[in-house]
Amino acid sequence: MDWFKRKKEALKPVEKKELPDGLWIKCDNCGEIIYKKELEKKLYVCPKCDFHFRIGSDIYISILFDKGTFTEFNQSMKAADPLNFKDSRKYSDKYKATVKKTGMNEAVVTGTGQIEKHKVVMALMDFKFLGGSMGSVVGEKISRAIDLALENKQPMLILSSSGGARMHEGILSLMQMAKTSAKLARLAEHKIPYISILTNPTTGGTTASYAMLGDVHIAEPGALIGFAGPRVIKQTIGQDLPPGFQRSEFVQDHGFIDIIVHRHELKQRIASLLDFFAHQNNVA
Amino acid sequence: MALKTQKFVLEFERPVVELEEKIHEMREYALSSGLELDDDIKRLEKKAGQLRKEIYSNLTRWQRVQLARHPLRPYTLDYIGHMCSYFEELHGDRHFADDRAIVSGLAQLDEFSVIIIGQQKGRGTKDNLYRNFGMPNPEGYRKALRVMDLAVKFDKPIITLIDTPGAYPGIGAEERGQAEAIARNLFRMARMPVPLINVIIGEGASGGALGIGVGDRILMLENSWYSVISPEGCAAILWRDAAKAPEAAEAMKVSAPDLLELGIVDEIIKEPEGGAHHNTEQAAQIVKEAILRHLRELMQIPRRELLEQRLDKYSKMGSWKE
Ligand SMILES: [Zn+2]
Numbered sequence: 001m002d003w004f005k006r007k008k009e010a011l012k013p014v015e016k017k018e019l020p021d022g023l024w025i026k027c028d029n030c031g032e033i034i035y036k037k038e039l040e041k042k043l044y045v046c047p048k049c050d051f052h053f054r055i056g057s058d059i060y061i062s063i064l065f066d067k068g069t070f071t072e073f074n075q076s077m078k079a080a081d082p083l084n085f086k087d088s089r090k091y092s093d094k095y096k097a098t099v100k101k102t103g104m105n106e107a108v109v110t111g112t113g114q115i116e117k118h119k120v121v122m123a124l125m126d127f128k129f130l131g132g133s134m135g136s137v138v139g140e141k142i143s144r145a146i147d148l149a150l151e152n153k154q155p156m157l158i159l160s161s162s163g164g165a166r167m168h169e170g171i172l173s174l175m176q177m178a179k180t181s182a183k184l185a186r187l188a189e190h191k192i193p194y195i196s197i198l199t200n201p202t203t204g205g206t207t208a209s210y211a212m213l214g215d216v217h218i219a220e221p222g223a224l225i226g227f228a229g230p231r232v233i234k235q236t237i238g239q240d241l242p243p244g245f246q247r248s249e250f251v252q253d254h255g256f257i258d259i260i261v262h263r264h265e266l267k268q269r270i271a272s273l274l275d276f277f278a279h280q281n282n283v284a
Numbered sequence: 285m286a287l288k289t290q291k292f293v294l295e296f297e298r299p300v301v302e303l304e305e306k307i308h309e310m311r312e313y314a315l316s317s318g319l320e321l322d323d324d325i326k327r328l329e330k331k332a333g334q335l336r337k338e339i340y341s342n343l344t345r346w347q348r349v350q351l352a353r354h355p356l357r358p359y360t361l362d363y364i365g366h367m368c369s370y371f372e373e374l375h376g377d378r379h380f381a382d383d384r385a386i387v388s389g390l391a392q393l394d395e396f397s398v399i400i401i402g403q404q405k406g407r408g409t410k411d412n413l414y415r416n417f418g419m420p421n422p423e424g425y426r427k428a429l430r431v432m433d434l435a436v437k438f439d440k441p442i443i444t445l446i447d448t449p450g451a452y453p454g455i456g457a458e459e460r461g462q463a464e465a466i467a468r469n470l471f472r473m474a475r476m477p478v479p480l481i482n483v484i485i486g487e488g489a490s491g492g493a494l495g496i497g498v499g500d501r502i503l504m505l506e507n508s509w510y511s512v513i514s515p516e517g518c519a520a521i522l523w524r525d526a527a528k529a530p531e532a533a534e535a536m537k538v539s540a541p542d543l544l545e546l547g548i549v550d551e552i553i554k555e556p557e558g559g560a561h562h563n564t565e566q567a568a569q570i571v572k573e574a575i576l577r578h579l580r581e582l583m584q585i586p587r588r589e590l591l592e593q594r595l596d597k598y599s600k601m602g603s604w605k606e
Contacts, residue, residue: 074606076606079605083536083537085535087523087531088522139602140604165490167518167521169603170512170536171542172548172601173512175494178498178598179599179602181470181474182471182595185475186595188471189475205512207467208464208466208467208495226458226463236454237454245455
């Protein structure tokens, strides 16, 4: 819910991680200078320390889906600025500028495709679009994707990368949590698998709805996963937070993540889960 | 109409409260001195009434937020006490603890036996610490779910009363899965085959409110607020200054009339003149009548249809272009 705050604070080093021009990139975790082509080949994981760089939905699509099988839908949906929201600048202006800068229409991409020949429906959030914040469009696109998974009887996957609900759409953003959760509840009644993949970061209303409602929860290593932002917690309790607090490994230790998967294995491990759920036990 | 001396007065309430105190004094003086002051008192009462109407019919969103937080405002247990002929509170989530920021229990509401759940704020420092200022931990949401499961098992309607400044942002809350607890409630409440009515009685802050706020009808008291984040939280992030909360309240459109217009709430419950804290008993009576009216409607709907309608209701929420 407070992605702006985190943007200011934690994103500073991340800015550099966002793959700037030039041939070389410095790992923010270990300082290793990495040849950009090499990093790309390593799926944006530091070859020295395994730090997972933040990547966009387009790269995840190329990592996860069988070549050329991903087809996006509802691509043209855009925010309507229902509140006519304005802080120091208008939400509509900020939104337009973001569309121009990112080449995306919203903070989630939804589509169908194949993962090791398994047909799936997937929603992939993208942090570079307003911090991956969830407003009406994100909620509606994810809801329609879940509806399609139900209609096609295909597994549903959501990859989260989000600071939470989008403040600029007020209560309507909050209600997307209820909407997507309700759709997932119906999907579950039909026993269609839903896999939630949590990447850095997954916080606020995104975590408090679909990200935490999977049959299986997969996290990338070291991802920030939580409800309240670390700064808000620190401010509230007036003490320092324990080391590793709200990171994937911590969250797994406390029982909310099933498996932490290295990006190099992500596709294979998801495919194996899909194999498992698709398998029918025949009585001899 | 004798008014007790109000202990806490908001700035915009002051003119009315002062006038009311004056009337109170005059009445006492008339009584002790034997002077005939009826005409003067009547005149002042009329004036106070007009003034009250003037002030309360032109409230800004921020003023409503202040009323929603008024320390004399009725809380969940006040409503339960006045509305229900029977209430047995049930404690604990059966896993970890009893969260006092949420109360839940079995209740009789006129002809209906129901489950009631609500966030509970405290009155005064000690009580507020006990109630954690109405900010639930995960075990609060899990207690709510555990008790709602009783409602499903025994086919009882569920009433939730929402009044929280937010889910508690603490280390333990994160360790025990605040996000999962809220998500689970949204997931389950969306499909519970019993009538479910949510009433926002005070503050509706974010996921902490929504965690017990999914239902067939969402009712909202006239001077309550409900949004994705508190005005202070929004101001701190977007304005980089929590003191800009009044601006944030305006920008986020957090008031009951806003939510009615945005198609989120089904009905605004009118408060007694001067706000719910002006007359708790009357406020509870009005809320009770609204709940009963909706409950009688919902009880007529076949359960399968009820679930479809509920899903439809949430499917429509939001605003987009395509
Ligand atoms: Zn490194």
